[in-house]
Amino acid sequence: MFDRLELVLPQPDDRWPLVRFLVNGEDVIEGSVGSDGRGRSPFAQFPVAGASELRATGEPRRVNLGEPECDGGCCGYLSAVVQRIGEVVLWSDWELPDGATRPMEYTFEAAAYEAELARAEADPWWRPEARTAGP
Numbered sequence: 001m002f003d004r005l006e007l008v009l010p011q012p013d014d015r016w017p018l019v020r021f022l023v024n025g026e027d028v029i030e031g032s033v034g035s036d037g038r039g040r041s042p043f044a045q046f047p048v049a050g051a052s053e054l055r056a057t058g059e060p061r062r063v064n065l066g067e068p069e070c071d072g073g074c075c076g077y078l079s080a081v082v083q084r085i086g087e088v089v090l091w092s093d094w095e096l097p098d099g100a101t102r103p104m105e106y107t108f109e110a111a112a113y114e115a116e117l118a119r120a121e122a123d124p125w126w127r128p129e130a131r132t133a134g135p
Contacts, residue, residue, distance in 0.1 A: 080103075
């Protein structure tokens with residue numbers, strides 16, 4: 001059985017617009033680094049130019065997903081290696097901030113994973129062009 005990814009996107013009234021990652025309904029960042037942990041900025045997670053680091057390819061790559069309240073530069077980042085293997089996207093080989101709990105290895109059905117990324121990228125209000133576009 002595959003895991004299910006949901007990207008929780010910031011809302012326009014959020015003081016700190018950060019992306020959160022729910023896997024099977026559980027917040028990965030909160031579960032690992034605690035309730036004060038932070039996701040990444042949507043600008044970093046979904047750049048205007050180029051593909052998101054979350055896009056899985058056959059080439060494994062390390063992706064920062066979050067950090068503790070103190071700052072990733074101080075205590076380390078929560079990151080996983082993201083890789084597509086056939087019709088499966090794998091999050092594995094976690095690196096943890098100081099004092100964090102290691103998340104499980106996650107396997108996602110590739111089509112569902114890509115659909116969730118496409119949903120998140122479809123209408124990002126945080127991009128300058130989305131905020132300045134008129135009716």
